[in-house]
Amino acid sequence: EAQVTQNPRYLITVTGKKLTVTCSQNMNHEYMSWYRQDPGLGLRQIYYSMNVEVTDKGDVPEGYKVSRKEKRNFPLILESPSPNQTSLYFCASSRWRRGSGGDQETQYFGPGTRLLVL
């Protein structure tokens, strides 16, 4: 079954304790992305990657790191989490065609990771 998986689904941690949220897709997609969702603010993009070893900042990258060493995996790293990073996080993937502009491929989203930083 084609899917995007995220782990863990729920996480409670304390300020400053490094954590990693994993994201994996089995659709051989080039494009992967991380979003956070907060009440009243909708989904905001954190980082995205157009292919292996190619990553770029989204709208709210501060406090986050990513890596793309393999095509299927795109982990989100919080080196020193703070309470303002308490949020619902979604990973997404899609095919990517150079020059497609706004006619982009469908993005497939994972089930979400709910993070609470105390």
Next chain:
Amino acid sequence: DAKTTQPNSMESNEEEPVHLPCNHSTISGTDYIHWYRQLPSQGPEYVIHGLTSNVNNRMASLAIAEDRKSSTLILHRATLRDAAVYYCILSLTDKLIFGTGTRLQVFP
């Protein structure tokens, strides 16, 4: 990126058609109009997208005004499973920018 305006919430009865409006008066000529929806406790899922012509797929229809300043997502027969937040998104680049969407309630 151009902005979209959607009502915060709408209601419908099961089996009835639903028309979800979206205004995008500052749309540029090459912005695509995308619709995603988010069911409770799930990630967003793609519904439909288009540029100028009306579009149909198995989930919904997208009606785009002739001047492209507005569009309407049409669910032909609402079911309880269609209760979700619906996002209208304009995209010029590879990026999707989500607003706060319209929360659709469907009553039996």
